[in-house]
Amino acid sequence: MRQAKLLPIIHHPAYDAADLPDQHRFPMRKFRALAETLVADGLVAASGIAGFHVPAPAPESWLALAHSRIYVDQVLNGTLPASVAKEIGFPLDNAAAGRAVAFRGRCATAGTVLTATLALEHGIACNTAGGSHHARYEQGAGFCVFNDVAVAIRVLQADHRIGSALIIDLDxxxxxxxxxxxxxxxxxxTISMHAERNYPHPKAESDIDIALPDATEDSDYLARLSRLLDELPPRLQPDIVFYNAGVDPHAEDRLGRLNLTDEGLRQRDTLVLSHCRLRNWPVACVIGGGYSRDITALGRRHSIIHHVATKFWSNVL
Ligand SMILES: [Zn+2]
Structure with a gap:
């Protein structure tokens, strides 16, 4: 196995759909802030986009492996019904902002496909977007246009690069x-550990759901996660793990209901990556949700997973 010098980190400038206004409820600028943080911290080798692995936008054929062709066409053509665009929370019409959000969805999805490809090659890789876990077969929802992890799984399966996968979703x-x-x-x-009283209502049924009470703090959260990992079936041997490292369990998040600290998130990511890497499971990390008005702090919080993954990459831990 060829070992690149630095952890593979995937980014595309279009992750920040710049045509979406700053005052939109979704903190779109965080993707650029995250990339800038990673460059400033030396986790990528060069400034600007040069140090990142840059995906090509996902073709329609990939998106249609996980979503209905009608929905994919509507998003790409700017003909999505207003009611569905409202459920997603983005202006997905044919105006500039809508086209930028649709293009962003294609890039972020391809980014997770590339992240998974590099994880299979190198053991671990991290996207700087992804984790659009509310998107289902028929349509998107909750700021999620295309379910990037589902598309990546179907693309890799179609190419016979994986059979099985484990999704650990800690958004x-x-x-x-x-x-x-x-x-x-x-x-x-599918595993989801989330705040019980949070969106969505009603919940769907994952293979394992851990629903946490409001205001859960680091110690209880980490103890529950540790037990969850310990109790996974001993014979489990996924071909790849997708880890959604959403930072919205943080106490300062506008949409979370939990009370985690930055250090708690760091320990959480360490627990997950440690469990996977000890078993030689390739891990593709996506950043998931994070909703804070302080974009600099939010970009830095999202970089925790890249820092933790870099430590595993360097065999420091
Ligand atoms: Zn979330």
Whole structure:
């Protein structure tokens, strides 16, 4: 196995759909802030985009492996019904902002496909977007246009690069779209640990759901996660793990209901990556949700997973 010098980190400038206004409820600028943080911290080799692995936008054929062709066409053509665009929370019409959000969805999805490809090659890789876990087969929802993890799994399966996968989703919201998409798929195990009273309502049924009470703090959260990992079936041997490292369980998150600290998130990511790497499971990391008005702090918080993954990459831990 060829070992690159630095952890493979995937980024595309279009992750920040710049045509979306700054005051939109979704903190779109965080993707650029995250990339800048990673460059400033030396986790990528060069400034600007040069140090990142840059995906080409996902073709329609990839998206249609996990979503209905009608929905994919509507998003790409700017003809999505207003009611569905409202459920997603983005202006997905044919105006500039809508086209930018659709293009962003294609890039972020391809980014997770590339992240998974590099994880299979190198053992671990991290996207700087992804984790659009509310998108289901028929349509998107909750700021999620295309379910990037589901698309990546179907692309890799179609190419016979994987058979099975494990999805560990620690975003504070339940991964309902992902759970629905793989509900009857014995090859794909879905785990979601989330705030019980948070969106979505009602919840879907993952293979394992851990619903946490409001205001759960670091110690209880980490103890529960540790037990969850310890109790996974001993014979489990996924071809790849997708880890949704959403930072919205943080106490300062606008949409979370939990009370984790930055250090708690760091320990959480360490627990997950340690469990996977000890078993030689390739891990593709996606960043998931994070909703804070302080974009600099949010970009830095999202970089925790890249820092933790870099430590595993360097065999420091
Ligand atoms: Zn979330």
């Amino acid at each position: 504070v919201h339940q991964g309902d779209g992902t759970a629905l998409m793989f509900a009857n798929d014995a090859e794909i195990m």
